[in-house]
Amino acid sequence: GQSLEQPSEVTAVEGAIVQINCTYQTSGFYGLSWYQQHDGGAPTFLSYNALDGLEETGRFSSFLSRSDSYGYLLLQELQMKDSASYFCAASANQGGKLIFGQGTELSVKP
């Protein structure tokens, strides 16, 4: 089977740093992606890790440890507009289907 676990909700204040964790169990694993989805909107790509380590893209960073089947998304300098659902998603091969976690709803407070 394939499953990804992430916290259902996280709350933080503007300007803070928040980390959203994701653990996965998949029969085959190629890489871990992160997507953001605002209410009523489509998922949009944030970051991707195929190798162990940290990938940085502006205020967002993503980390992967293949040996621990674990990754996280780090959001810095939080803004109100970052309030959204965040999904980790595993792929078994390059460009293949994505298996999504259930999502973490992030609420950013003033």
Next chain:
Amino acid sequence: DTGVSQDPRHKITKRGQNVTFRCDPISEHNRLYWYRQTLGQGPEFLTYFQNEAQLEKSRLLSDRFSAERPKGSFSTLEIQRTEQGDSAMYLCASSLTGLTSSYNEQFFGPGTRLTVL
């Protein structure tokens, strides 16, 4: 706007009716994916194509669901004899295969929200 369009955006139908959705991917993208999302859940994979070839179909998908991508461009997803449990957002995504990590990004359309009464 990612460049992926879906039509219609909303569909209300009665149980037992057939429905068909259309997806137009980003023009140069050779892969096209269909997902289904219900409230509070992550998108669930349904099927995907490389050009016109259907490469994988979810084992969870009943025979009432069929998808086509006849010329390797747009795709249609048909649900026959709809059931109330089919009510969901149906998302289409596209991507371009290649060797670098950027080719793992999938671009999602706005989705078609299906309500089965």
